[in-house]
Amino acid sequence: MQLGCLKCYYYFTIRRAEPIKETYASSGVNIEVSARAKELIARHARSTHRPEVLSGVGFFGGLFEFKGYQQPVLVSSVDGVGTKLKISLALGKHDTVGIDIVNHCVNDILTCGAEPLFFLDYIAAGKLQPEQVGEVAKGLAYACREVGCALIGGETAEMPGLYTGEDYDLAGFIVGVVEKSRIIQGKKIAAGDIIMGLPSSGLHTNGYSLVRKIFGETSSALNTPYPELGRTLGEALLEPHRSYYNQLKPLLPLIKGLAHITGGGLIGNVPRVLPEGLAARFDSQTWSVPPIFNLIQKRGNVDRDEMYHVFNMGIGMVVICSTGNVDHFIKMLPEARVIGEVIKQKKEERVIID
Numbered sequence: 001m002q003l004g005c006l007k008c009y010y011y012f013t014i015r016r017a018e019p020i021k022e023t024y025a026s027s028g029v030n031i032e033v034s035a036r037a038k039e040l041i042a043r044h045a046r047s048t049h050r051p052e053v054l055s056g057v058g059f060f061g062g063l064f065e066f067k068g069y070q071q072p073v074l075v076s077s078v079d080g081v082g083t084k085l086k087i088s089l090a091l092g093k094h095d096t097v098g099i100d101i102v103n104h105c106v107n108d109i110l111t112c113g114a115e116p117l118f119f120l121d122y123i124a125a126g127k128l129q130p131e132q133v134g135e136v137a138k139g140l141a142y143a144c145r146e147v148g149c150a151l152i153g154g155e156t157a158e159m160p161g162l163y164t165g166e167d168y169d170l171a172g173f174i175v176g177v178v179e180k181s182r183i184i185q186g187k188k189i190a191a192g193d194i195i196m197g198l199p200s201s202g203l204h205t206n207g208y209s210l211v212r213k214i215f216g217e218t219s220s221a222l223n224t225p226y227p228e229l230g231r232t233l234g235e236a237l238l239e240p241h242r243s244y245y246n247q248l249k250p251l252l253p254l255i256k257g258l259a260h261i262t263g264g265g266l267i268g269n270v271p272r273v274l275p276e277g278l279a280a281r282f283d284s285q286t287w288s289v290p291p292i293f294n295l296i297q298k299r300g301n302v303d304r305d306e307m308y309h310v311f312n313m314g315i316g317m318v319v320i321c322s323t324g325n326v327d328h329f330i331k332m333l334p335e336a337r338v339i340g341e342v343i344k345q346k347k348e349e350r351v352i353i354d
Contacts, residue, residue: 048141048144048145048149048150048151049150049151049152052064052065052066052067052117052150053065053118053150053152061153062118062120062152062153064117064118064150064152064175066177069177069179070179071179071180071181072177072178072179072180073177073178073179073180073183074175074176074177075109075112075114075175075176075177075178076109076173076174076175076176077105077108077109077173077174078105078171078172078173078174079101079104079105079108079171079172079205080101080169080170080171080172081097081100081101081104081170081171081205082205082206082208082209083208083209083212084097084100084203084205084208084237084238085097085167085168085169085170086208086212086217087208087212087217087222087234087237087238088238089166089167089168090217090218090219090222090234091219091222091223091234091238093135093238094132094135094136094139095135095136095138095139096139096238096239096240097136097139097170098121098135098136098137098138098139098140098141098142098143098170099139099140099142099143099240099241100139100204100205100240100241101121101140101170101171101172101205101241102119102139102140102143102144102147102149102172102174102243103143103240103241103242103243104172104204104205104241104262105119105172105173105174106143106147106149106174106176106243106245107241107242107243107244107245107260107316107317108174108260108262109174109176110244110245110248110258110260111184111258111259111260111273112176112178112183112184112185113178113182113183113184113252113255113258114176114177114178115148115176115177115178115249116147116148116149116174116175116176116245117149117150117175117176117177118149118150118151118152118174118175119140119144119149119150119151119152119172119173119174119175120151120152120153120154120155120172120173120174121136121137121140121151121154121155121170121171121172121173122154122155122157122169122170122171122172122173123136123154123155123156123157123168123169123170124156124157124158124159124162124163124168124169125157125158125159125163125166125167125168125169126158126159126160126162126163126164126165126166126167126168127158127160127166128156128158128168129166132168133156136170137151139240140172143240143243146243146246147243147245147246149174182252182253184252184255184256184257184258185257185273186256186257186273186274186275186320187275188256189256189257189273189274189275189278189320189342190278190342191278191342191343191344192323192341192342193256193320193321193322193323193341193342194320194321194322194323194326194338194340194341194342195280195282195318195319195320195338195339195340195341195342196318196319196320196321196326196329196330196336196337196338196339197286197287197315197317197318197319197336197337197339198244198247198248198315198316198317198318198319198333198335198336199287199290199314199315199316199335199337200242200261200290200312200314200315200316201239201240201241201242201316202236202237202239202290202292203237203239203292203311203312204241204242204262204312204316205241205262206262206263206310206311206312207263207296207310207311208237210296210300210302210310211237211296213300214296214299214300214302215233215299219234221233222234222237226291226295228291228294228295229291229292229295233295236292237292242316244316244317247333248317248319248333250332251328251329251332251333254321254322254325254328254329255319255320255321256320256321256322257273257274257318257319257320258273258317258318258319258320259272259273259317259318259320260316260317261312261315261316261317261318262312263310264309264310265307265308265309265310265311265312265313266280266282266308266312266313266315266318266351266353267308267309267351267353268309269318270318270350270351271350271351273320274342274350277344277345277346278342278343278344278345278350279342279343279344279345279347279349279350279351279352280318280340280341280342280343280350280351280352281340281341281342281343281352281354282339282340282351282352282353282354283339283340283354284313284353284354285354286337286338286339286340287314287315287337287339288314289313289314290314293307293311293313293314296311308353315339318339319336320342326338
């Protein structure tokens with residue numbers, strides 16, 4: 001009996017000592033789930049392909065045949081959606097953030113006068129959820145189709161050691177092209193030129209960390225309706241970032257400078273296109289600040305200067321042109337407003353908002 005028990009003891013001890021066989025899935029990364037997510041992305045991406053696309057999504061590199069330009073200059077930009085994703089997660093709505101990142105990048109290269117050619121996305125999460133990723137890809141593809149840009153590839157990454165819970169990140173990379181002779185860089189801007197503004201659709205993709213600190217990010221807070229907004233707070237905050245490409249494309253030859261008003265607002269972005277010795281003077285009474293910004297300022301007790309440093313305050317794109325072209329612009333773009341002028345300025349202050 002004792003010997004038998006001893007055999008049992010050794011048997012079970014040896015069995016327990018056998019090392020556990022680890023797999024990639026046991027570490028938190030599921031290759032099959034990733035493959036499913038990639039297939040959903042590819043399904044949407046194919047709807048954006050132009051004739052120049054020579055490879056489907058899934059190859060190691062995206063192939064795009066370049067043609068039609070005499071002195072082509074490639075223009076690129078990369079950006080992310082930022083903490084707007086927290087609002088998306090709280091509300092369980094993910095189809096608009098894909099629109100956000102594409103339009104943000106399209107507007108960035110538009111400031112040089114560039115045509116968008118192709119776009120690549122990067123989605124990273126602690127645990128990939130294919131249907132969620134599919135909703136993001138749906139927004140990416142929609143925005144790309146709107147401007148004739150091919151969603152040519154990207155990357156999905158499952159990183160449980162870096163992201164927790166349902167958190168995910170979304171970034172995008174765009175490549176466009178412009179004829180060298182048609183590049184817009186603001187070099188011809190002069191004192192006396194007129195500044196026009198095109199309205200934003202809301203916060204676009206900037207200032208959400210401050211908004212979340214003021215209102216929180218619970219579903220109850222975001223689902224609260226506000227009469228001045230005509231909808232819930234969450235619906236206003238998830239309003240997609242506007243693209244200005246289709247509106248401004250026919251007018252590019254008449255434009256001296258373009259500034260995409262993102263993080264930093266008018267104060268941080270307009271000087272990027274102004275030659276030395278010049279400044280922009282804005283008359284804040286010439287446009288209506290959307291209610292969402294007034295609500296943020298009031299609830300957070302935010303100073304006016306801080307608001308103009310953080311948010312676009314209702315102006316998503318600034319257009320600078322000669323006085324002689326103003327009437328034509330307004331005829332072509334009825335929503336455009338003259339909001340300021342370019343002035344000589346020897347001081348460090350490059351933006352004045354009256």
